[in-house]
Amino acid sequence: MLLLEYGEDCIVVDCGLAFPDEEQLGIDLVLPDISYLRGRSHQIRGIFISHGHEDHIGALPYLLPDLLPAPIFATRLTLGLIAVKLEGARLLDKADLRAFDPDRHPVLAAGAFAVEPFRVTHSIPDAVGFGIQTPAGRIVLTGDFKFDDTSIDGRMTDYARLQRFGDEGVRLLLSDCVHVESEGHTPSERVVGETYDRVFAEAGGRIFIATFASLIARIQQVIDIAHRHGRSVAVLGRSLVNNVRISQELGYLSDPHGVLVEAGAAASFPDERIVYVVTGAQGEPMAALSRIANGDHRDVTVGVGDTVIVSAAPIPGNETAVFRVINKLFQAGAEVIFGARDLVHVSGHASRDELRRMLDLTRPCHVIPMHGEHRHMALYADVAIEAGIPADEITFAENGDLIEMTSEKVAVTARVDSGYVYVDGMTVGEVGDVVVRDRRALARDGMLLVVVSVDRETGQIVAGPEIVTRGFVHIKESAALLTATKAHVRETLGDYADSYPTADRDSLSRQLREATAAFLFKETRRRPMILPMVLEV
Amino acid sequence: MLLLEYGEDCIVVDCGLAFPDEEQLGIDLVLPDISYLRGRSHQIRGIFISHGHEDHIGALPYLLPDLLPAPIFATRLTLGLIAVKLEGARLLDKADLRAFDPDRHPVLAAGAFAVEPFRVTHSIPDAVGFGIQTPAGRIVLTGDFKFDDTSIDGRMTDYARLQRFGDEGVRLLLSDCVHVESEGHTPSERVVGETYDRVFAEAGGRIFIATFASLIARIQQVIDIAHRHGRSVAVLGRSLVNNVRISQELGYLSDPHGVLVEAGAAASFPDERIVYVVTGAQGEPMAALSRIANGDHRDVTVGVGDTVIVSAAPIPGNETAVFRVINKLFQAGAEVIFGARDLVHVSGHASRDELRRMLDLTRPCHVIPMHGEHRHMALYADVAIEAGIPADEITFAENGDLIEMTSEKVAVTARVDSGYVYVDGMTVGEVGDVVVRDRRALARDGMLLVVVSVDRETGQIVAGPEIVTRGFVHIKESAALLTATKAHVRETLGDYADSYPTADRDSLSRQLREATAAFLFKETRRRPMILPMVLEV
Secondary structure, three states: OEEEEEOOEEEEEOOOOEOOOOOOOOOOEEEEOOHHHOOOHHHEEEEEOOOOOHHHHOOHHHHHHHHOOOOEEEOHHHHHHHHHHHHHOOOOOOOOEEEOOHHHOOOEEEOOEEEEEEEEEOOOOOEEEEEEEEOOEEEEEOOOOEOOOOOOOOOOOOHHHHHHHHHHOEEEEEEEOOOOOOOOOOOOOHHHHHHHHHHHHHOOOOEEEEOOOOOHHHHHHHHHHHHHOOOEEEEEOHHHHHHHHHHHHOOOOOOOOOOEEOHHHHOOOOHHHEEEEEOOOOOOOOOHHHHHHOOOOOOOOOOOOOEEEEOOOOOOOOHHHHHHHHHHHHHOOOEEEOOOOOOOOOOOOOOHHHHHHHHHHHOEEEEEEEOOOHHHHHHHHHHHHHOOOOHHHEOOOOOOEEEEEOOOOEEEEEEOOOOEEEEEOOEEOOOOHHHHHHHHHHHHHOEEEEEEEEOOOOOEEEEEEEEEEEOOOOOOOOHHHHHHHHHHHHHHHOOEOOOOOOOOHHHHHHHHHHHHHHHHHHHHOOOOEEEEEEEEO | OEEEEEOOEEEEEOOOOEOOOOOOOOOOEEEEOOHHHOOOHHHEEEEEOOOOOHHHHOOHHHHHHHHOOOOEEEOHHHHHHHHHHHHHOOOOOOOOEEEOOHHHOOOEEEOOEEEEEEEEEOOOOOEEEEEEEEOOEEEEEOOOOEOOOOOOOOOOOOHHHHHHHHHHOEEEEEEEOOOOOOOOOOOOOHHHHHHHHHHHHHOOOOEEEEOOOOOHHHHHHHHHHHHHOOOEEEEEOHHHHHHHHHHHHOOOOOOOOOOEEOHHHHOOOOHHHEEEEEOOOOOOOOOHHHHHHOOOOOOOOOOOOOEEEEOOOOOOOOHHHHHHHHHHHHHOOOEEEOOOOOOOOOOOOOOHHHHHHHHHHHOEEEEEEEOOOHHHHHHHHHHHHHOOOOHHHEOOOOOOEEEEEOOOOEEEEEEOOOOEEEEEOOEEOOOOHHHHHHHHHHHHHOEEEEEEEEOOOOOEEEEEEEEEEEOOOOOOOOHHHHHHHHHHHHHHHOOEOOOOOOOOHHHHHHHHHHHHHHHHHHHHOOOOEEEEEEEEO
């Protein structure tokens, strides 16, 4: 999420979410913290969305109430995907959705800003970047992009507009940089189709293709190639089914020969007449591909004679999960085609030469790489310097950085409150870093609760210590350890808690915790979370 | 760990451990389960170790007591590394360590087996494979290997011996397969030195090189190249310091010009006169590289002008941790050279062409790919079939499979009790799958304990319900929820527990748990682990 401010006017660009990393235990989703905007939503002149991926639209159902009444501007497909989300959150009737068509060269007025969307190629149709005219000069925000001169839908990154921006002057370029580690030029989506064509020609049994649900261009290729090879196509997995439906309704996916069939009907087709497009290319345990690999999908099995194409690269952190599924598929006897064997996926992001071309077209005074990790920014700076950008006209910014742009300079001048808000179950923002830290401690060594009941008059221990433990030791097999722990605690405390009732429950709790922790560490060299409890009766 | 049995004789090959995967929460190490061998250690004629990596020697300190009095056979360096481990476990005086030199072509008698070690190149010096003559024919076990014709120590995989085995007949080849996804031939270790040479020539400030502690050949290259560029070398990190010491003592690492210096002394060297070789290339949070990147290493800092070479490929599952460290180093202003930028690491394992060459040299009747995941085995089978091995002479085996080899056939005929034993703190085998499953549940939604004290005569609730929760909600910010939960539980139970004392404490516990769980799920859509406790007073 990017916020641009000038005087009393501001605009928001994109409103995405992140998925938790492996340390954010139990968290479902991670949202941006927008407390900086609190109470100022009336100043927001518009929310401009570059494309329909989760990391660009996913936070809208959670944050839109705090951004209203600002209108949301996006292309038709992007708005269609947003509408589904807002409907699920019962926000659709409150939202002000405004479609634009970048091919008509609209200039959208938004207070002090004039926003010109321009088409870019990315791994979802109808993606755009934004040229944003401000009183301090023009900003060009590339959005997520690549240059694909043979793109499947025939729509390409708008060279002419970028060239024009360059001719007129670009004060600041905010550029995609996540694929900068890749030399040269990202291959065209079309090369994946060439692999499909080859695999389809050889495959005897059923074909499964797992890919991203939003990669409509790839699904289009499956439809076209399946038709050439006399196969029908069935789609498995909720997000794929939804996206295929929306894309067909809005005209972004065409099936002129009617090869798409219902999953239910597909079961009766001969093996060599069907292709399944399935979710789960990232190894998600509940998605179609994992279920099929584990043999617990309701409708479909996989086995000897079948071919599975895992048409995606693992997102960093997902490698183990992806390979677990691939291993299972091999074990089931399927022929599995994946990245290490063939060209089954291309990125939707620009490689180094394309990032350079973007710089050459727009010729900005200043650049800020966006969305990447720090190593991507550093490598992007190499590209920018090669393109003639002086090193001091390259800024690395982090979430929460406040960047000031004048006609003279661009620089990070302050930081604002920012960070993350966790979504966990129905609760948004209630699970914070303290809770997650506790989860990490529980995950490491488990917990052990030790309870005593104490007479509130005399301080005598009338029941306990009792112990409850989980995630620490096997309870049945460790009965001796737990009995010894109880005895030790009892002995340490004495019949009467020394400091009780003169002191408070807290000090007795502390004694309980310390006695237990010390004993267990001595016995096991581990440090479960010790939770002491004193009940007064 | 591989076990070969004939009649009353058996031999063990390798005795390694695994590191826990991301689902084995809080576990330190994973050992093989050797219950199949229990009570039969007197039948073990020898433990043959192929090389000194953790996944081949790491379980010895834990399992050796159950394998004694069997002697351990290994090369000198491997035995040196084993001795350090056994000393730490106070087992050194009990162990029977027997060194062999593969260049002298020993044939080691071990009951029904005659074991001929042969030299292989791998990413640790002094690695071997084994030709094992058995009454049912010869087995060749490649160990972890590559073919490197320009290896740093001048010692190469023993083509001649492999060729001789092939000429004499190989009944079964057990082959490394983990790098089969790589086409062609794994580059020589020497190319990494070429990169170092280039980087050293350009670097102005300090140079840090992070690599595997056992990659002695690489450390040798650093020493040689540092000398050419007028730099001294200091080693940081316990495992590196130990391995460098042992390798020097045993003559596997040479420092003819005395460039190695103590880490303490290095601090006083000018920046352009020092190279640090450091641990932590896998992003391990407590290792030297992470500490340096985080700015909390005791002796060394990193900053603008310094160059860091991360000379390793992330082991699958470690990507996020590795990139986190790389990002931090860039943030600190260092120039970071890693896999995406230059050739800074080569594998120690054979690529497809080398696996093929091994097959061509040994010409086995039957092959079993070893150590790989199922996808590696499947891709290895492609290579074997290309090499002329019939598909039904390729067996995929898993941990616990019992394979029968006769002069007619090789096949999996049964499974034995096997699996994993977890090491957690001082305890070996006490933390099992149940405990780990509890840790996963605790990590997902936390826990909530609800306690009541009950009069054992009347069944009246005399104290509580009290609640203790961790990892579920922020306790201070969720006071209202916890108060409401207590009230709800109290109301549900009534003043007197219905079934109490006629029924048992268990049924009251169950009521407590169910009432609490239902209320919390309704309020939050989450399912923390509910632990009920009834204290009788």
